[in-house]
Amino acid sequence: MVGNRQADLSQATRYAGAIDCDLHPAVPGMSALMPYLDDYWREMVSVRALDRLNLNLTSYPQNAPLSCRPDWTLDQGRKPGSSLEAMQAHVLNSCQSRYGILNCLYGAQVFHSEDMAAAFCRATNDWLRDEWLNRDSRLRASITIAAHNTELAVAEIERRADDFRFVQVLMLVSGEMTLGRRQLWPIYQLAERLGLAIGIHAGSAYRYAPTAAGWPSYYVEDYIAQSCAFESQLQSMISEGVFAKFPNLKVVAIESGLTWLSGFVWRADKTWKGLRAEVPWVTRAPSEIIRNHVRFTVQPIDAADEREAILRLTDHLKSDKLFLFSTDYPHWQFDGDVALPDGLPDPLFRNILSENALATYPRMAKADHALEVAE
Amino acid sequence: MMARHIVATVDEIAPGQRRLVSVNGREIGIFNVDGEFFAVGNRCPHEGASLCKGRLVGLVEASEPGSYQYSRRGELIRCPWHGWEFDLRTGKSWCEPDRTKVRSYELKVEPGGALVEGELRAETFPVSIEKQYIVVEV
Amino acid sequence: MSTIEMDRSQSAKHKLRVIDCDIHPAMTSWTEVHPYLEKQWIDHLSVYGSHLRHAFSEALSHPRMSPDAARIDAYPDEGGPPGSSLELMRKQHLDPNGVQVGMLIPLRWNPGSQRNLDFGAALTRAMNTWQVERWVKQEPRLRASVLVAQEDTEAAVKEIDARGGDPNFTQILILPRTDEPLGRRRYWPIYEAAVRNNLPITVHVGGTNGHPSTGGGWPSYYMEEHHSVAQTMQAVLTSLVFEGVFERFPKLRVVIMEGGLGWIPSLSARMDKHWSRLRSEVPHLKRPPSEYVREQVWFSTQPMEEPGSAAELIDLFDRIGWDRLLFSTDYPHWDFDDPRYAFKANLSEAQRDQLLYGNSRNFYGLG
Numbered sequence: 001m002v003g004n005r006q007a008d009l010s011q012a013t014r015y016a017g018a019i020d021c022d023l024h025p026a027v028p029g030m031s032a033l034m035p036y037l038d039d040y041w042r043e044m045v046s047v048r049a050l051d052r053l054n055l056n057l058t059s060y061p062q063n064a065p066l067s068c069r070p071d072w073t074l075d076q077g078r079k080p081g082s083s084l085e086a087m088q089a090h091v092l093n094s095c096q097s098r099y100g101i102l103n104c105l106y107g108a109q110v111f112h113s114e115d116m117a118a119a120f121c122r123a124t125n126d127w128l129r130d131e132w133l134n135r136d137s138r139l140r141a142s143i144t145i146a147a148h149n150t151e152l153a154v155a156e157i158e159r160r161a162d163d164f165r166f167v168q169v170l171m172l173v174s175g176e177m178t179l180g181r182r183q184l185w186p187i188y189q190l191a192e193r194l195g196l197a198i199g200i201h202a203g204s205a206y207r208y209a210p211t212a213a214g215w216p217s218y219y220v221e222d223y224i225a226q227s228c229a230f231e232s233q234l235q236s237m238i239s240e241g242v243f244a245k246f247p248n249l250k251v252v253a254i255e256s257g258l259t260w261l262s263g264f265v266w267r268a269d270k271t272w273k274g275l276r277a278e279v280p281w282v283t284r285a286p287s288e289i290i291r292n293h294v295r296f297t298v299q300p301i302d303a304a305d306e307r308e309a310i311l312r313l314t315d316h317l318k319s320d321k322l323f324l325f326s327t328d329y330p331h332w333q334f335d336g337d338v339a340l341p342d343g344l345p346d347p348l349f350r351n352i353l354s355e356n357a358l359a360t361y362p363r364m365a366k367a368d369h370a371l372e373v374a375e
Numbered sequence: 376m377m378a379r380h381i382v383a384t385v386d387e388i389a390p391g392q393r394r395l396v397s398v399n400g401r402e403i404g405i406f407n408v409d410g411e412f413f414a415v416g417n418r419c420p421h422e423g424a425s426l427c428k429g430r431l432v433g434l435v436e437a438s439e440p441g442s443y444q445y446s447r448r449g450e451l452i453r454c455p456w457h458g459w460e461f462d463l464r465t466g467k468s469w470c471e472p473d474r475t476k477v478r479s480y481e482l483k484v485e486p487g488g489a490l491v492e493g494e495l496r497a498e499t500f501p502v503s504i505e506k507q508y509i510v511v512e513v
Numbered sequence: 514m515s516t517i518e519m520d521r522s523q524s525a526k527h528k529l530r531v532i533d534c535d536i537h538p539a540m541t542s543w544t545e546v547h548p549y550l551e552k553q554w555i556d557h558l559s560v561y562g563s564h565l566r567h568a569f570s571e572a573l574s575h576p577r578m579s580p581d582a583a584r585i586d587a588y589p590d591e592g593g594p595p596g597s598s599l600e601l602m603r604k605q606h607l608d609p610n611g612v613q614v615g616m617l618i619p620l621r622w623n624p625g626s627q628r629n630l631d632f633g634a635a636l637t638r639a640m641n642t643w644q645v646e647r648w649v650k651q652e653p654r655l656r657a658s659v660l661v662a663q664e665d666t667e668a669a670v671k672e673i674d675a676r677g678g679d680p681n682f683t684q685i686l687i688l689p690r691t692d693e694p695l696g697r698r699r700y701w702p703i704y705e706a707a708v709r710n711n712l713p714i715t716v717h718v719g720g721t722n723g724h725p726s727t728g729g730g731w732p733s734y735y736m737e738e739h740h741s742v743a744q745t746m747q748a749v750l751t752s753l754v755f756e757g758v759f760e761r762f763p764k765l766r767v768v769i770m771e772g773g774l775g776w777i778p779s780l781s782a783r784m785d786k787h788w789s790r791l792r793s794e795v796p797h798l799k800r801p802p803s804e805y806v807r808e809q810v811w812f813s814t815q816p817m818e819e820p821g822s823a824a825e826l827i828d829l830f831d832r833i834g835w836d837r838l839l840f841s842t843d844y845p846h847w848d849f850d851d852p853r854y855a856f857k858a859n860l861s862e863a864q865r866d867q868l869l870y871g872n873s874r875n876f877y878g879l880g
Contacts, residue, residue: 066790177730178737182441209724211748212741213694220791221694221755224783228744229728232737236727239734241440257783262825263775266818267743273421273470274458274848275578275736280444281437282736285470302783309782316825332790422854428586455586456849458578 014337015095015325019357019364022201022254022297022326023091023139025132026081027106027124030055032131036123041116055107059172059203059226060331064219069332080330084135091329092138094337098354099364102132102141103170103201103254109146110172110205117146122156125166133165140364142170142199147184154186161194164367168197168252173229174204180233180240192246195362197295200233202226202255227302230256231264234286234294238268241281243293250360252295255328257302259309262316265290291319295360297326298340298352299333307341310348320348324357377512385484385507388412391449395427398513403480405509406431406463408449413463414511415452416478420468424456426477432460434469481512529611530866531852532873534813535717535770535841536606536615536655538648539581539596543621545647549639557632564628566723575738579847587845595845599651606844607654610852613870614879615655616683617644618717618770625663625688626721634668637661641676649681656877658686658715666699670706677710683877684713684768688720689749696749696756708764713811713876716749717770718742746772747780750806754784757797759805766876770813771843775820778832781806807834811876813841814868815850823858839876840869 027033030051034042045051060067068080072090081087092100108120121144128141143166145153160166169191171179179200191198203226209215210225230253243249268286276282282289303309314320327339340352358365382396388407395417396403402417404427417427434447451460451469460469466479488504502508540546547555568574579585581594587605589598596602607615619640627633637660644657659676661669676682685707693699695716707714725731726741728748746769753759753767784802792798812833820826830838842850852869860868874880 064791065793066787174728174730178727178732179729181733204728208730210728211694211751212722212724212726212728212745213689213748213752214692214722214724216694216748216752216755217697218755218794220787220794221751223787223791224751224780225728225748227779227783228747231744232727232729232732232741235737235740236729236732239732239736241437244437245440257779259779259782260776261779262820263743263773263777263779263818266775266820267740267773270816270819271736271739273468275734275739276470277432277435277453277458277460278578278734278736280435281440281442300783300786302779302786304782304785312828316821318821422849422851424584424851425586430585456584456847458847 013096015097015339015353017354018095018097018325019354020091020095020097020100020327020329021252021324021357022299022328023087023100023102024081024329024331025084025087025102025104025128026079027104027127028079028082033120033123033127036126037119041119057105057107057110057203058206059222060105061219066223066332068330069335072330072332084132087329088136091327092136095327095339097138099138099140099357101167101361102128102139103199104128104142104144105201105203106144109144111146114146114149114152118149118152118156121146122159125156125160129163129165137368140165140167140361140367142166142168143196144170145187147171147187148176150183150186154190157187157190157194157196164363166196167361167363167367168199170199170201172203172205173200173226173233173256174206174210176205176207178233178236180236180238180242182240185242185245188242188246188249192249197250197252197360199252199254200230200256204229227257227260231260234264234290235268238282238286238289239279241279243289244281244283249293250295251293252297252324252360254297254326255299255331256296257300258296258298258313258323259302261296261313265317287317291317291322294322295324295356296322297324297328299326299328299331301341307343310341310344314348320351321356321359323352324360325353379510379512381490381502381508382414382511383509385412385509388509391431393427393431395425398511401513402427403511403513404452405482405511406452408463412482412484412509414480414482415461415463415466416480418477419454419456419459420475420477421454421457421459424454426452426454426461429453429455483510484508485510529852530613530870531611531840532870532877532879533606533610533612533615533842533844534768534839534873535618535815536602536844537596537846538617538619538644539594540621541593541597546636546639546643549642549646551635554632554635554639563622564632565623565626565721566628567721575732575735577735577847582847583845584847584849599648602844603652606842607652610842612654614873614877617648617655617657618686618715619644619658619660620688620719623688623720624660626690627662630662630665630668633662634665634672637668637672641672641682645679645681656683657681658684659712660686661703663687663700663703664692666702670702673703673706673710673712677706677712682712684715686715686717689716689718689745690720690722690724690726692722694748694752694756696752696754696758698756701758701761704758704762704765708762713766713768715768715770716746716772718745718772742771743773743776747776750780750810751784754802754805755795755798757795759809760797760799763809766809766811768811768813768839770841771815772812773816773818774812774814774829774833774838775818777806777812778829807837811837811839811872813839814855815841815843816848817850817855817857819857826856826858835864835867836872838868839873
């Protein structure tokens with residue numbers, strides 16, 4: 001039934017039980033990571049003055065309007081997203097979220113040096129565990145990896161295997177190479193075995209131009225171009241046969257935008273019908289592969305009428321299982337509490353809010369059990 | 376009403392070759408794949424290309440990515456335009472076998488001596504006893 | 514379960530009247546340009562050939578799934594590549610498909626992407642004359658496109674001004690994989706010249722610039738590469754909008770050719786959404802991006818989208834704007850669209866005529 005269930009509830013409880021699949025905790029500075037670095041890297045931080053570097057990604061300039069919602073800024077010039085208490089007050093408590101997934105976009109994963117990147121990714125993950133996961137039992141996290149060294153990335157994932165609060169492996173949509181490539185497969189193999197989703201988040205390591213037409217002038221263009229990078233990565237993972245090889249793998253496109261999906265599946269399905277002999281392991285239409293394997297966080301939606309857009313996408317993609325609730329905190333995608341538009345029919349609303357995420361992240365609820373046992 | 380039609384003699388279509396015939400206004404492609412004959416409609420159901428002008432290809436499958444398995448050489452017709460593959464045995468497209476297919480016709484090879492006069496439409500084929508004929512049911 | 518069937522009787526009723534915005538003429542032999550190319554460049558071409566930013570001197574690094582990227586029924590009996598025979602083009606396409614006017618889009622040598630700028634500019638001049646002499650003068654239904662060496666803006670402007678008064682030319686052709694996104698300031702003199710000569714800028718799939726063909730890196734398969742052209746077009750349109758090209762040249766008209774259609778409403782919405790957040794970075798934009806697109810950009814129809822239902826296709830056309838769609842076949846390429854069967858929806862006679870003919874007649878100011 002199409003019902004406006006939200007109208008019956010106070011706004012405060014509208015999202016009760018939500019699973020917020022895109023929260024951005026900020027590393028306040030290199031000093032926070034120092035305890036988690038070994039002697040060599042601690043000395044290098046000092047010798048090379050790495051602690052003076054601001055590792056903010058070009059993909060998210062710290063003061064750009066998109067990077068932080070005005071009412072989510074912190075006082076004393078602290079980085080948006082760097083306070084657990086603020087995150088709790090701004091979204092976790094106000095939405096009455098059941099779980100929230102942390103995607104840390106500190107610059108660790110983009111250093112050219114594979115060793116340096118791996119060391120800082122490891123430190124970032126340790127810091128996430130101590131400063132966030134251990135302090136709020138609702139929190140879950142993605143494992144930050146530097147995908148340009150597969151072996152080191154696999155080692156980092158192994159290191160987190162027994163901590164079920166890590167529910168996902170985090171990769172940038174524009175890293176060093178298309179994400180379907182076979183040299184990355186050990187990452188996918190391990191993720192599948194451990195029940196970790198592969199989260200592909202907006203953001204570029206800027207190893208190459210953001211578009212096939214070259215380098216745009218403006219940040220807004222870079223940001224807009226990322227939905228095209230998501231298209232490319234899905235096409236890459238499908239074409240290379242990642243889902244044929246790893247049939248239980250789940251991929252989550254995070255902060256990808258949504259409305260491009262219609263055009264994507266039309267074109268991908270049509271192209272496949274004519275070219276499938278090039279990639280004979282692709283035995284199902286791309287739209288079906290996406291339905292089975294790929295999920296999308298709902299901020300941003302990219303439509304003037306967001307309710308209509310979600311209903312249209314559900315219709316075009318023939319599924320109400322695709323979308324995962326997210327606030328993209330502290331990024332400024334929406335105002336007030338309209339993380340989801342009003343007037344979505346009830347089963348769809350419930351699926352987006354929590355059911356789809358539970359099905360996507362099998363480790364998420366397991367962690368509760370593990371915590372209880374530990375206590 | 377279905378009727379049987381003689382459309383060619385066997386020796387007119389060599390292995391690997393095809394011929395376009397017209398029966399009751401329908402264009403039908405007759406294909407010889409290593410001595411076995413198939414008859415399918417000539418129009419691609421997608422955008423109307425003449426399938427008879429397409430390339431005969433084998434069936435490409437894969438047990439896993441990177442492992443190309445090739446079989447049934449020449450038993451699929453690949454549309455000359457968009458490359459959709461159709462199975463000559465069933466008329467079904469590879470990608471949407473239930474939804475997108477080209478008409479496949481019952482075809483028999485019969486010796487002239489066995490063909491009973493009157494049952495067949497063979498306006499252009501004076502039947503001779505010693506030849507083999509391709510007979511299509513349309 | 515239903516079987517898709519060609520409804521021949523239905524389509525036979527329609528007397529076709531078509532303007533085809535995208536026909537690819539080819540050369541039987543490269544010596545065809547000799548009469549129009551200076552001896553220096555003939556020698557250069559035979560000694561050094563094409564010098565582009567990709568791996569093969571004469572081939573593409575993602576070989577197509579059909580030779581010459583062509584319909585395999587489009588090879589002339591007398592030899593030569595598809596698109597090289599005017600007689601076959603007439604017999605196979607212009608006559609049976611009711612083409613009243615056909616626009617030539619020559620792709621050989623990719624002159625605008627040539628790293629040797631002088632060579633590229635010489636090729637554009639030669640190929641522009643070649644289009645007129647070899648094609649338009651032989652077949653009054655055909656029109657030429659002004660090829661330009663866009664990386665050498667001065668040469669490009671000169672060529673546009675040289676051809677601007679010639680009614681044989683209907684548009685200026687640029688391939689989207691340019692050195693920099695097409696909105697960048699270095700290209701603005703080209704837009705100024707386009708407006709001055711009242712010619713639209715047509716951006717047709719192609720070009721090589723050395724950048725990975727996707728925003729996620731280099732793809733392995735042609736299936737990915739084929740998909741990526743739609744993303745390249747999104748980048749081009751985003752650049753033209755956000756650099757303020759439409760704001761600065763309100764009379765400029767742009768055609769996005771062979772880039773697909775499915776992404777247009779979503780890109781427009783995405784541009785509006787993030788412009789609303791980040792507009793302080795681009796104060797030269799006075800209006801939401803989608804408004805510039807709606808007013809100054811047209812789209813060719815091939816390769817036609819084939820969504821799950823006819824209703825989705827109609828909804829897509831509604832959201833793009835029916836008057837923005839210019840029919841094209843891409844003859845003789847493999848992903849050709851047939852005017853009878855390309856639109857998988859029940860269109861009224863008026864809608865069909867608008868898409869196949871009326872929009873282009875109005876847009877190009879034909880008869």
